[in-house]
Amino acid sequence: MSLTREDIEILDRSLKGELTSEEVERLNDRMKTDENFRNEAERHFILVKELKRHDNRRHLRSIFNEAHAEVSLPAKTISSRNTWAFAAIAASIAIVSVVTTFFVTRSWNSEQTSMYLDLSRKVDRINKSQNIILKDIQQEKNKKAPGTFAGTGFLISPGYISTSYHVVKVADSIYIENEKFGSIKTSIVYTDVTNDVAILKIENENDLIITPPYTISSKEGSLAEEVFTLGYPREDVVFGAGNISAVTGYKGNPNAYQVSVPVNPGNSGGPLFNNKGDLIGIISGKQTETSGVAFATKSTILLGLLSEQSPDSIRQSITKFRMTTQSTSSRVQQVKQWHDYVFMVKVFKN
Amino acid sequence: MYYFDELIVTEIRNKNEVALKELYKTHFPMAAHLICSNSGTEQEARDIYQEAMIAFYENVQRPGFVLTCKIKTYLYAVCWRLWLKRLSEKKRHHYGIDNMETFPGIEEEMQDIQEKENNYTAMTRAMEGLGEPCLGLIKDYYMADMSMEMISQKYNYTNADNAKNQKYKCLQRLKKLFFKEHNES
Numbered sequence: 439m440s441l442t443r444e445d446i447e448i449l450d451r452s453l454k455g456e457l458t459s460e461e462v463e464r465l466n467d468r469m470k471t472d473e474n475f476r477n478e479a480e481r482h483f484i485l486v487k488e489l490k491r492h493d494n495r496r497h498l499r500s501i502f503n504e505a506h507a508e509v510s511l512p513a514k515t516i517s518s519r520n521t522w523a524f525a526a527i528a529a530s531i532a533i534v535s536v537v538t539t540f541f542v543t544r545s546w547n548s549e550q551t552s553m554y555l556d557l558s559r560k561v562d563r564i565n566k567s568q569n570i571i572l573k574d575i576q577q578e579k580n581k582k583a584p585g586t587f588a589g590t591g592f593l594i595s596p597g598y599i600s601t602s603y604h605v606v607k608v609a610d611s612i613y614i615e616n617e618k619f620g621s622i623k624t625s626i627v628y629t630d631v632t633n634d635v636a637i638l639k640i641e642n643e644n645d646l647i648i649t650p651p652y653t654i655s656s657k658e659g660s661l662a663e664e665v666f667t668l669g670y671p672r673e674d675v676v677f678g679a680g681n682i683s684a685v686t687g688y689k690g691n692p693n694a695y696q697v698s699v700p701v702n703p704g705n706s707g708g709p710l711f712n713n714k715g716d717l718i719g720i721i722s723g724k725q726t727e728t729s730g731v732a733f734a735t736k737s738t739i740l741l742g743l744l745s746e747q748s749p750d751s752i753r754q755s756i757t758k759f760r761m762t763t764q765s766t767s768s769r770v771q772q773v774k775q776w777h778d779y780v781f782m783v784k785v786f787k788n
Numbered sequence: 789m790y791y792f793d794e795l796i797v798t799e800i801r802n803k804n805e806v807a808l809k810e811l812y813k814t815h816f817p818m819a820a821h822l823i824c825s826n827s828g829t830e831q832e833a834r835d836i837y838q839e840a841m842i843a844f845y846e847n848v849q850r851p852g853f854v855l856t857c858k859i860k861t862y863l864y865a866v867c868w869r870l871w872l873k874r875l876s877e878k879k880r881h882h883y884g885i886d887n888m889e890t891f892p893g894i895e896e897e898m899q900d901i902q903e904k905e906n907n908y909t910a911m912t913r914a915m916e917g918l919g920e921p922c923l924g925l926i927k928d929y930y931m932a933d934m935s936m937e938m939i940s941q942k943y944n945y946t947n948a949d950n951a952k953n954q955k956y957k958c959l960q961r962l963k964k965l966f967f968k969e970h971n972e973s
Binding site: 440443446447450454481482485486488489490491492493495498499501502504505506508509630632633688689690691692693739742743745 | 805808809810812813816817834838841842845846904907908910911912915917918919920921922924926927929930931933943944945946952953954956957958959960961962963966967
């Protein structure tokens with residue numbers, strides 16, 4: 439038997455010395471009579487003690503390292519004749535170590551990023567293919583310099599778009615674009631770095647005053663549920679389908695799903711819909727060493743943000759739209775309708 | 789008996805970080821000499837010495853702590869034993885434990901240090917396996933002593949109750965990871 443949430447709370451409060459004398463008495467009684475509980479409680483105390491010790495040791499190490507920098511060891515005596523040679527050797531060692539540090543840092547960084555790859559697409563990389571079609575584009579009016587990053591976003595309420603935080607984090611200006619509505623300027627109104635969510639507002643208040651046909655699900659999806667996404671890994675909208683393969687995300691993050699939907703750079707921030715067409719998540723990234731593993735932030739997190747953090751205007755419109763989802767329509771029809779509400783998010787950085 | 793040492797112990801018990809740093813600086817040359825003249829490097833001396841200092845610090849914080857020998861003797865003996873162990877792990881040397889001058893109770897002390905080291909390693913691994921946001925949440929609650937209200941704000945949970953739920957789930961996972969590592973080591 440493991441401890442319940444209430445048990446843990448009592449134990450934690452007793453560690454912090456917050457229990458009333460009555461509660462202390464009850465706890466002591468239970469410790470005496472219930473052997474199983476006592477064992478579990480002792481394990482909990484060990485865990486907390488080790489957590490504290492861990493923190494403490496790290497702190498001690500940092501103090502010692504500070505002290506260490508001040509330690510002066512008796513320098514080895516060098517005969518004055520060899521001083522220049524020694525200095526030259528020391529200098530070359532310094533250069534070598536600077537260079538190696540640089541490389542080590544770089545490779546370490548790339549290893550880090552390979553673990554979890556953000557899916558915002560670097561547009562530079564596809565510049566070549568863009569050049570080929572550039573001629574056609576140049577004929578179009580109001581053309582803009584190509585964005586430095588692109589991701590996907592979707593309408594959550596009239597005038598508001600949701601996407602991933604990492605897509606827009608370096609932005610100077612952000613435009614959203616799709617076939618039906620063209621290019622529209624937006625600005626960031628809210629970001630949640632921890633859960634990798636950003637909310638954008640359409641700058642021109644008369645643009646995009648439409649209500650999306652899907653609802654944001656307030657229930658968590660279940661394991662093996664069929665899901666699909668729409669995104670812009672290239673210039674056209676791309677459909678991808680799969681299942682929820684785990685109800686936790688990267689390293690067990692409880693605020694995300696693991697999904698078996700094929701995703702590519704550019705899919706970041708895209709909506710994840712379930713079979714009924716309800717929005718259940720936002721695509722955030724994928725694991726690089728395993729194929730077919732992508733992660734999506736849960737829609738419940740998005741709802742939480744909207745109800746807690748956002749300006750009243752979004753909250754009202756969120757609660758207002760409760761259109762019945764047409765669960766009867768086929769997926770083809772659904773996607774045809776839904777894809778007008780999914781946008782390419784283009785990020786420009788000067 | 790050891791007037792100067794007693795003074796330092798009192799200061800360290802009062803969490804005087806300056807005294808701790810001074811103690812560190814005073815005895816490091818001794819450890820460096822010991823290890824560097826026994827086929828070790830200065831970096832290794834630093835590792836070993838810091839481990840001995842941590843063991844000393846944790847002892848001092850214990851409620852019934854009494855100095856039974858000079859601090860220097862303790863640090864010297866612990867460094868030496870840790871270094872012998874490190875050398876035999878490297879399989880380069882097979883030193884037997886010799887009967888060098890040391891302090892009473894060193895065997896128990898070395899066992900205790902080893903056990904703590906294992907626990908520390910197990911906790912490090914468990915924490916690495918936990919991932920965000922769980923790790924942050926656990927750290928904020930158990931190490932930084934933040935209240936559940938502050939935590940639920942920081943992580944954007946709709947209310948403290950949600951945060952408590954999350955904390956409970958995270959803790960269960962940490963517990964599983966920790967005791968698994970613990971039993972394996």
